[in-house]
Amino acid sequence: MSIQDSSSEINRIAEKIITLTKAHKGDPSPYLVSALGIELGSDLKTLKNLTHKGLNDFIQTHLSDRVTLIRLGAHRNVTAVIDAADNPEGFAQLQGPDREQNPRFHYRFWAAFSVPPKNEVRILNPDDLTFYDAPKADVPAGALTISTDLVVAINAEHRNEKIKASIATWLAETGLPEERFRVGKRNQVLPPKGSLLEAMITALDHRQLQSTKLSLDVVSVLLRTPRG
CATH class of the missing domain: 3.30.420 (Nucleotidyltransferase; domain 5)
Known part of the structure; x- marks a missing residue:
């Protein structure tokens, strides 16, 4: 550019x-x-x-x-x-008196319960933890949702504790494990299962992953290529 x-x-x-x-x-x-x-x-x-x-x-x-x-x-x-x-x-x-974010959870997951909603339902992408708000009628079938009742207001007292409580309620309702959303558990967006890229990531340790550099075209090929 x-x-x-x-x-x-x-x-x-x-x-x-x-x-x-x-x-x-x-x-x-x-x-x-x-x-x-x-x-x-x-x-x-x-x-x-x-x-x-x-x-x-x-x-x-x-x-x-x-x-x-x-x-x-x-x-x-x-x-x-x-x-x-x-x-x-x-x-x-x-x-x-509260901090905006708790380092225990991934910041995007924490934000899903702390950023004020703009519509009726919050839809969470479980792979990369991004989210958006939509009317109930527009929620895709099978989507992972968060009730806006669980999103804590910015001016709430003891806000951190209320966000933790909302997360606990949501996890109980969905049956999803808390560990899935903790920092350190989601250092990367997982590639499609069965790809060569997944096999490579699985085979390398943390130090090796930090020192490995791949161009985007190589990553694209690895994502499209199934494991042998």
């Missing part, structure tokens, strides 16, 4: 961030940066690759005249984004 193309792509994603932030203006809960990242989808990875910055850093260095980052919580480690014209003091009452 040329420098001009890269600059155009960065500007496009920046405008998308502005549009998404304005779309959430007036929401009853602050628009968390974690929720913004989810809505950006693949553009978030593109932005990081082009700028070598995380989302918070990019907003602070490139968009500070148009949007404002606010930090919530007793430790000020829950980050939300608001329009630059809004008064950040209006969100002071939403600061709570």
Whole structure:
């Protein structure tokens, strides 16, 4: 990608961030940066690759005249984004004593129970733990869902404990093991079963996996090739 193309792509994603932030203006809960990242989808990875910055850093260095980052919580480690014209003091009452995330669970799984819902049902992808919200009528057959009643409000007291309780309730309802969603259990999105890539990953230890580099075309071939 040329420098001009890269600059155009960065500007496009920046405008998308502005549009998404304005779309959430007036929401009853602050628009968390974690929720913004989810809505950006693949553009978030593109932005990081082009700028070598995380989302918070990019907003602070490139968009500070148009949007404002606010930090919530007793430790000020829950980050939300608001329009630059809004008064950040209006969100002071939403600061709570809990941390936004529990390192015990994968951050995307934790976010599924902490990012405010935008529709009736939350649909969770069990493979990569991404999620989206949809009307009940649009939920695909067999989809893994999370009731929005289990999503804890940003201003809830003892929020961490309530999120843990929601997760425990959901795990009990679905019968899925907690270990499946812990950090360290999902370091990678699993390839299709029976592929050569799966066989290679299984055969290598953690140190070998860290030192192995494959081009995307090689990965594509390995994914398509069944084990012999």
